[in-house]
Amino acid sequence: MPEILLDDKTYVSAVGETVLDTLTRSGATVPSSCHRGICQTCLMRAIDGSVSAESQKGLKDTLRIRGYFLACQCTPTETLRIERLGAEARRLAATVRAITPLNHEIVLVALECSDMGDYRAGQFINVFKDEGLSRSYSLASAPGIDPHLTLHVRKIEEGRVSGWIHGALQVGDHVTISQPLGECFYLPSDPEQPLLLMGTGSGLAPLYGIIRDALHHGHRGPIHLYHGSRHKDGLYLINELRALAHKHASVHYHPCVSREEPSEDLRRGRVVDIALSDLTGLGDFRVFLCGHPDMVQSAKKRLYLAGASLKNIYADAFIRSAA
Amino acid sequence: MAQALFQKIGGEPAVNAAVDIFYRKVLADDRVNGFFDDVDMERQAAKQRAFLTMAFGGPNNYTGADMRRGHAHLVTRGLNDQHFDIIVEHLAATLKELNVAQDNIDQVAAICESTRKDILGR
Numbered sequence: 001m002p003e004i005l006l007d008d009k010t011y012v013s014a015v016g017e018t019v020l021d022t023l024t025r026s027g028a029t030v031p032s033s034c035h036r037g038i039c040q041t042c043l044m045r046a047i048d049g050s051v052s053a054e055s056q057k058g059l060k061d062t063l064r065i066r067g068y069f070l071a072c073q074c075t076p077t078e079t080l081r082i083e084r085l086g087a088e089a090r091r092l093a094a095t096v097r098a099i100t101p102l103n104h105e106i107v108l109v110a111l112e113c114s115d116m117g118d119y120r121a122g123q124f125i126n127v128f129k130d131e132g133l134s135r136s137y138s139l140a141s142a143p144g145i146d147p148h149l150t151l152h153v154r155k156i157e158e159g160r161v162s163g164w165i166h167g168a169l170q171v172g173d174h175v176t177i178s179q180p181l182g183e184c185f186y187l188p189s190d191p192e193q194p195l196l197l198m199g200t201g202s203g204l205a206p207l208y209g210i211i212r213d214a215l216h217h218g219h220r221g222p223i224h225l226y227h228g229s230r231h232k233d234g235l236y237l238i239n240e241l242r243a244l245a246h247k248h249a250s251v252h253y254h255p256c257v258s259r260e261e262p263s264e265d266l267r268r269g270r271v272v273d274i275a276l277s278d279l280t281g282l283g284d285f286r287v288f289l290c291g292h293p294d295m296v297q298s299a300k301k302r303l304y305l306a307g308a309s310l311k312n313i314y315a316d317a318f319i320r321s322a323a
Numbered sequence: 324m325a326q327a328l329f330q331k332i333g334g335e336p337a338v339n340a341a342v343d344i345f346y347r348k349v350l351a352d353d354r355v356n357g358f359f360d361d362v363d364m365e366r367q368a369a370k371q372r373a374f375l376t377m378a379f380g381g382p383n384n385y386t387g388a389d390m391r392r393g394h395a396h397l398v399t400r401g402l403n404d405q406h407f408d409i410i411v412e413h414l415a416a417t418l419k420e421l422n423v424a425q426d427n428i429d430q431v432a433a434i435c436e437s438t439r440k441d442i443l444g445r
Contacts (some may be wrong), residue, residue, distance in 0.1 A: 034373060034383065034384055034385075035384060036376075036382050036383060036384060038369075038372060038373045038376055038383070039369065039370075039373055040369050057335070058339070058372070300364055301350065301364065304347060304350070304364065305347060305350060305351055307347075309343055310343065310346075310364060310365065310368050
């Protein structure tokens with residue numbers, strides 16, 4: 001009989017029994033509702049062992065590839081090690097290899113982490129200042145391209161973690177980080193699909209990873225990157241991104257400022273307004289969003305109303321913490 | 324009979340195609356979008372998916388009591404017959420766009436109608 005390993009306990013499946021039934025019969029508490037694979041309340045993740053295609057129906061591709069499945073639809077045929085949603089991410093040790101300013105408020109932090117394992121450009125990690133205090137930062141690095149994990153850390157006023165990173169952290173220091181998390185990443189499923197990447201402030205970080213990861217995978221469709229800030233001094237990596245657009249005819253880079261008259265080839269306005277006025281046929285696009293949660297939320301809705309499909313919109317919503 | 328309707332409309336692929344169109348119509352309609360303005364669009368879309376599966380006569384475990392409980396907070400915010408009718412109209416228009424035959428659309432509307440009292444908490 002296949003076994004199910006969860007929370008350090010082993011559960012034995014009866015023939016034809018679903019993961020959800022096995023767990024609840026044995027007294028484990030798993031939230032569930034429709035028991036028909038529709039409501040997705042019983043979403044769980046398989047860390048070891050494979051789950052049926054049936055149990056991943058209706059899930060986003062980035063969830064499927066990371067082993068997420070619906071417990072009510074999964075009849076295991078082999079031993080599965082599974083975890084609950086939001087299970088405490090494994091913690092890893094990393095060493096700071098570089099801290100470099102990107103503009104007046106954002107530094108690049110390069111971390112070396114030998115236990116990182118596979119990660120995907122666009123995912124995020126939690127950085128721990130101490131046992132009880134951590135913040136999420138998107139990865140700007142891409143596997144196979146960058147030797148280290150890189151983060152773009154903006155100094156937040158009174159920010160306890162960003163203040164520590166900007167003020168105290170030194171090259172050579174050891175820090176604790178989480179394993180990579182999040183579902184906002186590129187999959188080489190359709191190399192011709194047009195991509196729209198939209199971010200504000202240090203929300204450029206995952207997009208900088210994703211755009212290079214997509215090109216690294218041979219993406220051929222047009223890639224439109226809109227990076228916005230209130231003022232020009234909030235933008236960064238401008239030369240690198242211009243060089244990337246120069247090298248790849250498919251890449252279109254639009255640095256945007258919303259609170260000042262643009263100089264050079266900057267665009268004036270909010271990224272979502274500019275992108276919506278530039279682009280048509282959004283139904284065909286794959287979209288990646290990162291930045292202030294209000295921007296992400298409103299952009300998601302406006303792009304959807306303009307024809308983008310929800311399953312093609314990727315964004316990790318960061319919860320804003322009080323400092 | 325309900326299962327037969329679900330198959331005629333096109334089953335699960337039809338639900339998936341309809342959700343995107345239907346939810347977009349609802350979100351764009353200022354008369355009703357206040358009831359659907361969840362911060363989490365994915366979760367809201369999943370709920371619409373469950374609703375359409377039910378309305379298409381597909382497999383579901385929803386009871387009248389579930390419908391009542393699930394919509395009670397919206398009734399206190401003013402959900403009424405007019406809103407209900409608008410939602411059913413958007414659903415019918417969605418199915419028309421997907422070239423579903425009129426008699427099947429009528430059957431979907433009838434299934435919706437059967438839930439009116441529970442949804443409006445009467």
